[in-house]
Amino acid sequence: SQQGEEDPQALSIQEGENATMNCSYKTSINNLQWYRQNSGRGLVHLILIRSNEREKHSGRLRVTLDTSKKSSSLLITASRAADTASYFCAHGSGNTGKLIFGQGTTLQVKP
């Protein structure tokens, strides 16, 4: 299977704390992308990291990629209640542009 795994499956933190989510995958990748999904809603693209990159920042988000370990992490710093959502990693592989999604991490940020 090409599916990735994410951990933790669920994470509950207080506002202001940092949240770290991890993602592992099994195949070679072109890129790895992180998405957010509010309950029952669409997927919002957060950040893309290429296979030759090791770290990328966007606002309060930091993504790392370790291709030797086939893993990535998403760090959200100074979390806010509005960050409450499910977070998915997805990796692109092959030459058709399809994405393989992980199981997701459900993040709850308590005010």
Add this chain to the structure above:
Amino acid sequence: EPEVTQTPSHQVTQMGQEVILRCVPISNHLYFYWYRQILGQKVEFLVSFYNNEISEKSEIFDDQFSVERPDGSNFTLKIRSTKLEDSAMYFCASTWGRQANTEAFFGQGTRLTVV
């Protein structure tokens, strides 16, 4: 900001009926995709479409499914004879390319309920 739009947002249909889910990808994008997400589960790839033909499809995308780009803007997913297990959120996505630096833009999804 350009966005992918999907209609309807929610569709309820009787088992055995045909449904067509509609998507308008971002205008300068060339690659189009359908994904589905059964409630509480992960997002699963269904099909990719480029240059008016399917470039890849998953095991889920059987003969009951078809895709079409009937004009220059719409991209549709048809399910010929719906089953209860087709109930899911269906997402359309588009990209301008398929290479490493291409992010996929997703629509808000169509929630399909088969009763």
